[in-house]
Amino acid sequence: MNADLIVRAARIENFDPTPGPTTDTVVAVQEGRIVAVGGDDVLRHWAGAATEVLEFPGATLTPGLTDAHAHPVWGAIEVGSGLDLGGLTTLDAVCSRIEDRIAEQGREA
The missing domain is CATH 2.30.40.10 (Urease, subunit C, domain 1)
Structure with a gap:
């Protein structure tokens, strides 16, 4: 066969x-x-x-690499910058949250 x-x-x-x-x-x-x-x-x-x-x-x-990425929600845990993406269900919502955070960081500088 x-x-x-x-x-x-x-x-x-x-x-x-x-x-x-x-x-x-x-x-x-x-x-x-x-x-x-x-x-x-x-x-x-x-x-x-x-x-x-x-x-x-x-x-x-390479075998077995089915999850070779970093999880964006790690930003809400101790290893990240504190950006909480939990509960977001669409790409537009994620992009909007990221854009808001970038704008906040610009005001903090």
């Missing part, structure tokens, strides 16, 4: 929990699950006529 998707990058961060460098460059995905990680051998084995192949030369593919 062929993979639905194959992703090739310049480098794939180690999917194995054991430390050490990797030479992996290809990930094969079938029905939403990773079925193989390796080099061009994985590409040759899992690719079929209907397989979508995505090429990202120069990129690094």
Whole structure:
């Protein structure tokens, strides 16, 4: 059976929990699950006529980063400047609150 998707990058961060460098460059995905990680051998084995192949030369593919951002509400906690974005439900409301804060800081200077 062929993979639905194959992703090739310049480098794939180690999917194995054991430390050490990797030479992996290809990930094969079938029905939403990773079925193989390796080099061009994985590409040759899992690719079929209907397989979508995505090429990202120069990129690094990293596993498990599904939440790689800072939360804006942290500003309302001890690590931020005190800007409370809690309870805001739209982008316009967030932008308005930020604009108000910028204006307040300008008056404080």
